[in-house]
Amino acid sequence: MRKYAMILSLVLSGVAFTAWIEVMNEYDPVPIPPSSQRLGGDPQKGYDYLTTGDYVKGGVPYSAFIMGLGKDRNNYLQRAGKNEKIPFSYTAVTAPNGEILVAPNCLQCHAQVFEDQLLIGMGNTTIDFRQDDKLNVKNLKALESFLKLTSPKKYQAAKSFIEVAKAIGPHLQTDVQGVNAADRLAALLVAHRDPVTFKWNDTVYLDVPEEVIPTDVPAWWLLKKKNAMFYNGFGRGDFGKFLGASNLLTVVDTSESAEVDAHMPDMLAYIYSLETPKYPGTIDESLATAGEKIFVNNCSKCHGTYGPEGSFPNLLIPAAVIQTDSLLSKSNYSNPQFVNWFNNSWFTKGDHPARLEPFDGYLAQPLDGIWATAPYLHNGSVPTLEALLNSDLRPAYWSRNFDKLVYDYEKLGWVYKKQEGPGKNVYNTTKNGYGKYGHTFGDRLSDKERRAVLEYLKKL
Numbered sequence: 001m002r003k004y005a006m007i008l009s010l011v012l013s014g015v016a017f018t019a020w021i022e023v024m025n026e027y028d029p030v031p032i033p034p035s036s037q038r039l040g041g042d043p044q045k046g047y048d049y050l051t052t053g054d055y056v057k058g059g060v061p062y063s064a065f066i067m068g069l070g071k072d073r074n075n076y077l078q079r080a081g082k083n084e085k086i087p088f089s090y091t092a093v094t095a096p097n098g099e100i101l102v103a104p105n106c107l108q109c110h111a112q113v114f115e116d117q118l119l120i121g122m123g124n125t126t127i128d129f130r131q132d133d134k135l136n137v138k139n140l141k142a143l144e145s146f147l148k149l150t151s152p153k154k155y156q157a158a159k160s161f162i163e164v165a166k167a168i169g170p171h172l173q174t175d176v177q178g179v180n181a182a183d184r185l186a187a188l189l190v191a192h193r194d195p196v197t198f199k200w201n202d203t204v205y206l207d208v209p210e211e212v213i214p215t216d217v218p219a220w221w222l223l224k225k226k227n228a229m230f231y232n233g234f235g236r237g238d239f240g241k242f243l244g245a246s247n248l249l250t251v252v253d254t255s256e257s258a259e260v261d262a263h264m265p266d267m268l269a270y271i272y273s274l275e276t277p278k279y280p281g282t283i284d285e286s287l288a289t290a291g292e293k294i295f296v297n298n299c300s301k302c303h304g305t306y307g308p309e310g311s312f313p314n315l316l317i318p319a320a321v322i323q324t325d326s327l328l329s330k331s332n333y334s335n336p337q338f339v340n341w342f343n344n345s346w347f348t349k350g351d352h353p354a355r356l357e358p359f360d361g362y363l364a365q366p367l368d369g370i371w372a373t374a375p376y377l378h379n380g381s382v383p384t385l386e387a388l389l390n391s392d393l394r395p396a397y398w399s400r401n402f403d404k405l406v407y408d409y410e411k412l413g414w415v416y417k418k419q420e421g422p423g424k425n426v427y428n429t430t431k432n433g434y435g436k437y438g439h440t441f442g443d444r445l446s447d448k449e450r451r452a453v454l455e456y457l458k459k460l
């Protein structure tokens with residue numbers, strides 16, 4: 001209605017046809033064309049590389065890791081050898097001098113335990129980017145001094161990782177646990193690296209803004225439907241280049257990046273093979289059938305249809321329409337140095353280039369397995385699907401018990417507690433970047449209709 005009211009006012013005021021076209025373009029969704037991908041990889045090889053590969057080649061000495069955190073007894077991935085005793089989100093790798101290091105892997109962000117089962121591809125909503133002891137500069141310096149004194153060989157193996165961690169650690173903090181600082185991490189890494197050689201420099205090449213933009217982590221099982229990566233859809237071209245960018249954490253030069261990149265078709269094949277997790281609770285089939293009709297009539301234009309004949313439209317929704325917190329999408333325009341770095345870097349070269357194409361708005365996501373992707377919106381500001389469909393229910397301040405996550409099978413999301421105001425460990429939606437506003441399309445539905453749609457969403 002807002003769009004047509006704007007058009008009507010322009011017509012009545014005698015605005016020129018070209019201005020009318022500009023307004024139409026501002027409010028219309030923008031389709032994303034498909035990008036050529038390196039298909040035909042081996043999913044099993046991709047899984048093996050994901051869980052045991054050395055795409056991040058630096059870390060802390062194995063002995064120091066075990067001494068600091070103890071041995072992990074779950075072994076969710078059923079790994080053998082050194083990997084058996086460390087969490088699934090880390091991998092034991094061998095340094096050039098033969099020392100064993102423990103490096104972070106992709107499952108830091110792209111896996112989570114749900115009711116005692118590890119779901120690979122589920123975004124990690126428990127990750128903690130607050131003042132994290134693991135990247136605390138004081139602790140890193142203490143580790144550095146200890147290794148220099150007790151084992152110079154271990155220090156040499158871990159030196160590059162420690163130097164990078166000291167440089168970026170103090171600048172990664174989010175205001176609350178559960179949101180991700182991946183965009184900030186990428187910005188910090190490229191600010192220190194030459195775009196052509198990837199060589200590390202202790203001083204920064206680029207200006208880094210003070211604000212840390214929080215994001216939720218999209219589910220990996222959605223990627224097979226997407227023509228672009230990331231919430232604002234600006235990851236275009238070869239997806240493998242973006243998947244391999246985690247190597248920037250400790251990469252020595254682009255020859256190493258090329259070696260990692262050779263594994264990316266297998267990684268992509270594995271990610272494409274991931275199945276959507278089935279809703280583990282009960283479903284009222286008759287209510288879900290009614291909900292499907294409401295969904296198709298009200299939601300499918302942007303989010304697509306589902307089932308054997310389903311299709312996904314890959315639409316970018318302008319900020320003026322979606323009206324969600326715009327700090328993430330607008331950052332590409334207010335800080336173009338990072339987009340320019342990428343688009344002039346090694347990632348854009350060769351037979352399978354990638355590129356960034358900023359857009360003032362967000363990609364309407366596929367909704368497969370949406371029950372398992374709480375909290376909602378691109379910044380994780382809405383705790384449940386119930387509140388996503390009814391903006392009146394969205395709390396301004398809320399918190400979760402991260403020590404014992406409990407799933408709410410009625411509201412579809414993690415059990416949370418509404419708070420009266422800001423505080424430690426409280427998600428504060430009044431802060432810039434953390435806003436809960438926008439995507440109010442569900443407000444048009446009745447309570448009965450919303451309940452039916454929720455029931456249908458359990459089936460996706």
